[in-house]
Amino acid sequence: MSNSVFLYSLKLAVILGISLIITSLRLNFYSQIKNIEGKMEKIQSIDGTLIAYQKSGSGPPLVLIHGGTADYTRWNPVLPELEQKFTVYAVDRFFC
Numbered sequence: 001m002s003n004s005v006f007l008y009s010l011k012l013a014v015i016l017g018i019s020l021i022i023t024s025l026r027l028n029f030y031s032q033i034k035n036i037e038g039k040m041e042k043i044q045s046i047d048g049t050l051i052a053y054q055k056s057g058s059g060p061p062l063v064l065i066h067g068g069t070a071d072y073t074r075w076n077p078v079l080p081e082l083e084q085k086f087t088v089y090a091v092d093r094f095f096c
Contacts, residue, residue: 039054039056040053040072041055051091052091052092053091053092054088054090055089056079057082057083057084057085057088058083058087060085061086061087062082062086062087063089064089065091066092071093072090
């Protein structure tokens with residue numbers, strides 16, 4: 001194996017290793033947040049999929065769905081304002 005192929009493979013292995021560590025830390029962090037908060041409710045859809053959400057506020061329903069790499073805590077900065085006028089359902093697409 002040539003030196004450049006070896007170095008490329010080594011760099012790739014290091015990057016993958018770091019990515020796995022970061023992902024593991026992120027999963028652990030979010031699971032700890034959810035255990036501390038204890039505000040999540042779960043329902044089951046018709047097809048059996050679990051859907052987790054946090055319900056707060058009062059008024060007409062407003063459903064918030066976060067983007068791909070976030071979770072329901074993404075909405076925390078705006079929740080106090082929205083809760084004054086709506087019953088907010090902040091759906092959590094991860095860790096159901």
